[in-house]
Amino acid sequence: MRRFAVLLALVACLAGHAALAGEPVGSKQIGIPDPAGERPLQARLWYPAGTSGPLTSIGGREGSFPGIEVVENAPPAAGSHPLVLLSHGFGGNWRNLNWLASELAGRGYVVAAPDHPGTTTFDKRPEQAARLWERPHDLSRVLDAVSTDPGLAGPIEAGRIAAIGHSLGGWTVMALAGGRYDASRLPAICSPAPLCEALTAVGLRDGGTDPARLGADLRDARIGAVVSLDLGPALGFTPQSLAAVRIPVLVFAAGTPVPGIAALKQDSDYLVSALPQATTRYLPIPDATHFSFMQLCLPEAAAAIENIAPGESFVCRDGGTRDRTALHRQIADEILAFLARVQPSR
Numbered sequence: 001m002r003r004f005a006v007l008l009a010l011v012a013c014l015a016g017h018a019a020l021a022g023e024p025v026g027s028k029q030i031g032i033p034d035p036a037g038e039r040p041l042q043a044r045l046w047y048p049a050g051t052s053g054p055l056t057s058i059g060g061r062e063g064s065f066p067g068i069e070v071v072e073n074a075p076p077a078a079g080s081h082p083l084v085l086l087s088h089g090f091g092g093n094w095r096n097l098n099w100l101a102s103e104l105a106g107r108g109y110v111v112a113a114p115d116h117p118g119t120t121t122f123d124k125r126p127e128q129a130a131r132l133w134e135r136p137h138d139l140s141r142v143l144d145a146v147s148t149d150p151g152l153a154g155p156i157e158a159g160r161i162a163a164i165g166h167s168l169g170g171w172t173v174m175a176l177a178g179g180r181y182d183a184s185r186l187p188a189i190c191s192p193a194p195l196c197e198a199l200t201a202v203g204l205r206d207g208g209t210d211p212a213r214l215g216a217d218l219r220d221a222r223i224g225a226v227v228s229l230d231l232g233p234a235l236g237f238t239p240q241s242l243a244a245v246r247i248p249v250l251v252f253a254a255g256t257p258v259p260g261i262a263a264l265k266q267d268s269d270y271l272v273s274a275l276p277q278a279t280t281r282y283l284p285i286p287d288a289t290h291f292s293f294m295q296l297c298l299p300e301a302a303a304a305i306e307n308i309a310p311g312e313s314f315v316c317r318d319g320g321t322r323d324r325t326a327l328h329r330q331i332a333d334e335i336l337a338f339l340a341r342v343q344p345s346r
Contacts, residue, residue, distance in 0.1 A: 048109075049076070070102070088168075097295075131209075167290065230293055
């Protein structure tokens with residue numbers, strides 16, 4: 001668990017991606033207070049910019065690895081826009097899906113991604129990590145903030161709001177879609193050890209969670225579509241709740257396994273088997289690994305990982321002959337086509 005957190009932190013700092021779309025992308029960091037003082041949020045926004053420059057690189061490492069070029073704190077472009085909420089995986093942060101956020105913003109979307117307290121690279125408090133039900137609430141709070149303050153990224157089209165999540169973020173968006181979780185459905189025995197550690201860290205083993213809060217209806221009716229990127233752990237979602245999901249769902253699965261990750265192809269397989277067939281699209285990608293959905297790793301990043309954790313530069317490896325840029329292109333095209341189909345512009 002600790003090694004994966006270190007690797008995710010390193011990849012978050014070392015990797016970047018060139019913007020895939022041509023329109024100027026604005027970006028800003030915002031804070032969302034918690035009246036109770038327990039769970040303030042930091043979130044990154046990307047949006048169509050009302051000006052074309054100057055450009056700033058975000059999400060990379062200066063001097064070695066490129067990030068995404070944005071117009072930092074730009075005024076938003078005129079008009080209303082659809083909104084996509086992004087949720088990172090365990091030990092990750094908003095930089096992991098920076099490439100996808102930039103692509104979506106360049107195509108007219110407002111994108112918002114919080115760092116989930118307790119499960120992010122920079123905040124690993126166990127007491128927050130075990131409050132897994134707060135992750136969907138985080139996205140709802142970001143939605144509240146962005147939709148009620150058009151000065152942040154412009155007006156939001158209420159009928160075109162979607163959520164996308166990677167790994168534990170996929171779990172998060174499925175809970176927002178109406179999936180209800182019962183940790184007792186997970187196998188009594190798990191292996192290998194890193195998988196067990198990951199499940200324990202988020203309170204899903206050894207009685208570390210509150211079953212009533214975890215199994216509550218966490219759905220947000222404002223969200224009209226969700227996309228899961230190699231989600232996990234999914235087996236605890238009750239089949240009854242998944243069968244009752246009434247919004248379109250796009251499920252990606254990595255076809256090349258990575259040892260010790262709490263997200264397996266069987267999680268995505270199970271999800272698709274229980275969701276309504278008419279509103280669900282399943283897209284396994286044979287030559288993708290769990291980490292293919294994250295930002296690019298350049299050759300220097302793999303070498304740096306080997307220096308810290310020998311033998312674990314697999315976080316920068318994909319599962320076939322295509323490079324990660326090509327995989328990202330396929331993933332982005334599929335997401336854009338899915339959203340255009342299920343939430344068309346008016």
